[in-house]
Amino acid sequence: MHKPIKYVEKAVTLGAKGAWFIFDHFNRIKPNPSPTPKWSDKPLLKSYQKSKPPLGWPRATDSLCPKCVPEIRQQILDGHLPHEVLLNEKVGEIKATIVEQDGKIWMVKECPKHGRFQDLMSIDTEFSKHLEDVFPGRDIRAHNDEKLHNHGSSTVKYGRGSVLTIDLTNRCNMMCDPCFMDANQVGFVHEPQWEEIKQMLDNAITIKPRRQMS
Template identity: 30%
Template structure:
């Protein structure tokens, strides 16, 4: 009997990339790649590359852990995922990181922007609106792990520091500011004031390329001098910083290693986050069939280009292994030592302090034990990698190992209408606070719930009710 040219691996639900209606989707292995194959009765068949590494795709299933719930649900289950977001009781992960968007305006008009921000779009949210959204986050999380102040460009909000002060009054463990760096580069007094919010404060700095032409394609303007000046100011005040790279295939993906090595040499930089473009919002000169990057492709770039991280050092993040991968390293003045690969994969989710390290060097064993432990007491509980493999490590230790010494690389791949997997999106842990109090996964917010997009969602919901 003739065989099909692929191996059928699994079945999931997706959406049609044209009409956003729910469809069945096969997961298949073919020629060393993982594809999603789906058919919409109206718009036809789609075949989407979702991984170029079959073994890594299967390995992700070993990192699934019991779901952590928010303290309350915001919307009922009525239309089915992904049409009930808010969070509904069918969602399988609380908010590891919640974006608090304080304005729709920006001082740039980037050709690629999931929020479609610009100098002429929208308004600044009032303090009353922001407080309402903030309280919604706290109601869900009690003690939110990370709130990321975002936009638009949040630093241009006329009440920016009042907003930071407001967030500081809530039991938030860590505050991030998502910024293009223009104000940080051009206003040193602004940076000096930012430093007063340390510790528990971090800059999430747009840092896509060292090449002016690539920046023009992604951001509409050559920002190389802005990036240099921003890093100079952040280094001066040692403000914890994550470099955030929007990756486009064939444009800046060859710079992954250079950016990581650059980050390890900066006093202020705690890590690099690599984000393949999500096909949502404003997308100029972007073809989703040719310009997309998968998480596994980016993972291989880190391993091949960085000269720091090996095959065992970049692992799936347990809260959302399909979309997040992470590696840790220990940063010293003259060296950087990858750590994740020294952890026995068999006990990553167990936290057994006696077997957590299989590296035989006693100095490194003690270093990692300190890093992954709450304190030095023999009776203390150890932090397992399930605690550390999140958006930020929980490091607050005496001695020379602290947050300044921990360097992390994160791959954060947001799903869009092409690679959308309902099975996976239920585990999304990066969320956006909606102005009406809902807390919505980043993946679905930019497809269904941002601005006028919800009008189309209303049509889909009406169709669902009619067919029942």
């Protein structure tokens, strides 16, 4: 049997949720205008103005074929394909379905060329559901930086990011499968020059919206 304090906590929680619901409802009748911070050219979004992508499962989504991607990358490096195909065509992209099976969350996808793939996304469906339930909504839409946010169908449309990472080299003494930069697995060494590094830093400053910077 629960201690009396647990019932008090439950009552306070329900009361707080009810009070917030009422306050939020009246606040929408005549809301104050949102401020426009220095790091954005657009005002901050109120909670009810934020959009959300499709959540829950089963649901359809876009994904990549893990075999098409390295093949296309190699064709570009060998000069058989122009790099513009990454901007103008949906190379390597395939449809996928996120489903729950045996208490786990899976992404199931099928490539016409390489067949079926099934990737494990989560071993805890309840925790995954909680993460989606507390998602506050999308951030301000990216704006005034179209030259930087121009990656074809993979273009970043929302959010300010949380950290800027510049890889000075792809040399590494390990070969970790989840490595996002494919260190030691692309067959060539990539090390940006100092002028390129400065350009990356300058570009990061121009992104709108961006994280507050001290």
